[in-house]
Amino acid sequence: MNCLNLSFTFKITIMKKSRIILACLLLTGLFSGNLFSQKPAVIKIDFDRKIGEIDSNIYGGFLEPIRTVVYGTLYDPSSPFADENGFRKDYMELIRELKVPVIRWPGGNYVSGYNWKDGIGPKEQRPARLDLAWHQIENNHMGTDEYVKFCNLVGAENFICINAGTGTLDDARHWAEYCNYEKGTYYSDLRRKYGNEEPFKVKYWALGNEIDGPWQMGQKSVEDYVKFAMEAAKLIRWVDGDVRLIASGASNYRPDDNRWIDWNDYVLDQMVGTIDYISVHRYVTEALKNDRGFSSMVSLNLDLDQKIELVEALILKAMMKSESERPVYISFDEWGARGRGLLGSLMVALHLNSFIRHADIVKMANLTMLTSLVGNSPDGDFENTLFQAFYLYSNNCHGTSLEATTKCETYSNEIFNDIPYLDVSAALNEPDKMLVVNVVNRHETDAIETDVVLQTGECTGNATVHEVNGETIESTNTKDEQGVQIVTNEIKFRGNTIRYTFPAHSLTQIEIPIR
Helix, strand or coil, X not given: CCHHHHHHHHHHHHHHHHHHHHHHHHHHCCCCHHHHHCCCEEEEEEEEEEEEEECHHHHEEECCCCCCCCECCCECCCCCCECCCCEEHHHHHHXXXXXXXXXXECCCHHHHXXXXXXXXCCHHHCCCEEECCCCEEECCCCCHHHHHHHHHHHCCEEEEECCCCCCCHHHHHHHHHHHHCCCCCHHHHHHHHCCCCCCCCCCEEEECCCCCCCXXXXXXXXXXXXXXXXXXXXXXXXXXXXXXXXXXXXXXXXXXXXXXXXXXXXXXXXXXXXXXXXXXXXXXXXXXXXCCXXXXXXXXXXXXXXXXXXXXXXXXXXXXXXXXXXXXXXXXXXXXXXXXXXXXXXXXXXXXXXXXXXXXXXXXEEEECHHHHXXXXXXXXXXXXXXXXXXXXXXXXXXXXXXXXXXXXEECCCCCCCEECEEEEEEEECXXXXXXXXXXXXXXXXXXXXXXXXXXXXXXXXXXXXXXXXXXXCCCECCCCECCXXXXXXXXXXXXXXXXXXXXXXXXXXXXXXX
């Protein structure tokens, strides 16, 4: 045997032994199969593939006086943290950090039995009412003037929902007059008498709440609703022609029953040309029945995608039929991050990713409830787990939504097939020369190595990475302990590809400066 053959035989022997050792390691579990069997996931982003402008109003909130949602949480005159209006200063300070641009009030189911006149004037003279929506006594200390004052203090637009259940057309037009007419009429002068000389100029008016639902006081057929809503819209616009109007979309989702689609179809067919938005409400856990497993919960924004895209198709159909030039958008003005601890933070991110991916049609979204974004304590409010994710989006994610193509491993459950483990949205803020990429890793146990490929544009080679995560999916925040935090790091990269490993059960936001 010559030296060449000996060398070749030696190499073959070493290669065989290496394969045997590698196979043994994999079989014994000393190395994860993912380390060897998977190529990196890929996220491709092209600056030219634009979806639409992200409206900051998708970072809105919703308030309804259910139990302690309002009383004792944001309004608590007995608290040592209360200001001269009775609002908790510690709560307002945190909400200001979130830059919430619009707040919808006062309901919700509550508004379908609400008489706005009960909530004006001296508080000691306001009547206590039995609220049949939530079976509680409402003292009406938080009324129109107080909600407007609160919104002004936190820098948010007012978004009033009128009573289209037990309310009347006069109730609607007089409320608009009280809020938006300058002076010289009964209700505008009543507002001035109660200490507000300048009109409130409430911009957004919802024409009722969930009127298709049997749980609603004054439930209506779609035909009766449209008759009422069209007249209310006309009268409110006659008071103030600058308002934006939101029709009550369907909310009565029932298994194997798509009549909610018929409701929206009829409302749009009749009201396009009059309205500016149609509301969509969806609490996605309704789709799961009793399944609250992590992997199922984090798949649920796919249900949002379906609802949004179907309603968008109905809008386009109605617009084409009517030939109206007044655009109609979706106001997703009730949604909830139903999940405790870290899961709640990821649910916020997943919802916002869906809204950003549909930025061309979703121009308003309001989280139920605004008070859920802050941890409440008698010793001072604190940043809870929902706060962390919401903060990253509302502060950083603005500009133009971009399509992001994702190639990664998938999973399936009883509702959806081929769910990508990485849920992605992207935004290009051209004035600030910043690309923002938001990635939720849905995998409960595995990190996912990924190439983020920027197919166009020039980058500086530096990026800032913000990660929201906890030690486990049970991690949570209290006044004394922050188990879920935003951790920020700087990274460098070459060219237009960023190799990054997204940790298990995490939200990662990457800010990439561009030239």
